[in-house]
Amino acid sequence: CKSKIDFMESLGTMVSLFSQKVKEKTELIRELSLKHGLEFQRESVYRSVRSMVEGELKAGQVNFSYRTDSGCRTLLRLHRSLLWLKMMLEGLSKGPDSEGRYKTTGVFCSRDAYKVALAPHHPWMLRQAAEIVFLALPDREYFLQLVCVKKQEEATPVLRIIIQALSVVHTRTQRILKKYDMLELP
Template sequence: RPRKRQCVVISVVLCLLLFVSSLWLPQEVFLSCDQSWRPCLSVYAATREIVHDVTPAPGGDVIRECAGQKFQVSRLLHRLNSALGPASDVLLEPYLLCWEELIKFMESLGPLVGFFTHKVEEKIILLRHLSQEEAAKHRSVPHQPTHNPQSAGPHPAYHSVRSMLEAELQRGVVSFDSQTASGSRTLLRLHRSLLWLQLLLEKLGAEPEGRSMGELCREAYLQVLAPHHPWLLQRAAELVFRAMPERTVFLQLVCVRRQEEAEPVINIIVTAIREIHRRTERELNIRNMLELP
């Protein structure tokens, strides 16, 4: 009876968290499952067969393509490299495409991780909406020659991280005292989440195999995201970590069989993510935007 009561309490709490957070559980992540609602990792059995198509990576390493899964390391790496703009800038749309690949990675870890991906998707939609609004304004105004780089092109303000932060700062869109639906504040939230994923990958590459993915994910979360989340959100995250799969699922995702094979692949991804994060951090920092409410 106590066991049954505990299960009921956990179920009620989980339902409440799903309601409060508007949690969306992905329905089309694992196309090979017979029932779309059932959490299913059986699709990964196919990835034990390593496909021989490979993608060269910096340093002479090779990234394998894995059959039967939506997430591909090579595609993520391509997106990350494409987001690197001139003069240490970060191109905004390629940056959002990076996040779409990272969402595939997170969804592949199980349906409950949709708790995180749903929030990321909301931010991607908001940033694209702002960019489209800006483009529409420029299309409605007759083109006039200008020497202002912030006014050149179809959607200059949201072309890159630097141009967006600077434009919103000049327009008074950013508030340092209250929450606003600005692109700058939204980017900051994505920026923190990117660091969380970076730390998780670093831990997966460096920590011994005895430690579970849930443990490593929790550690990275406590370091980066938990200080910015309310208590209720932290409790919901704890449930997600407990439901995370074994590390073997991660090995299959990056198309390797053993931990030592995963390390060079992880290092390549982490290096690319770290550069994106470093550039974004610099742009936010020089404008004092790292602690926007």
């Protein structure tokens, strides 16, 4: 998660809201791990995603009707952010359209990735703010520099490796959250 935060922070101050939320959610899971590990005076159930989900369900920490400060609910929010990042990088890895133009960072971030991964779960006001944030993102060349390349042709293989790693984590987490009907926790 640290590298995801570092990457998001490198996008500049306009995306700092997202990276700050990721930091807060990661810290909440750490705090829950410490609190519940000490409460029950045994090994923490937060040693893996599956053990956290099963442990919180058993302890009654997850509620399917209203918001609770559970690791499962927090993980779901991080899971959605991971999907956004993965989709954004997929957009960045694509070549030019039929007219030889590349999508702008605002297009592949806001209109594509954000609308699919995060917007359905955000209130109207936050969706509007996100649109403004994504319009102010740096250009494609800046993003290419973040993955240590100078040309799109060099970026695609690097981005595919990153995307594959993110996909593995997303797929495994998705499977666990779906198994326990946690994809729509309030």
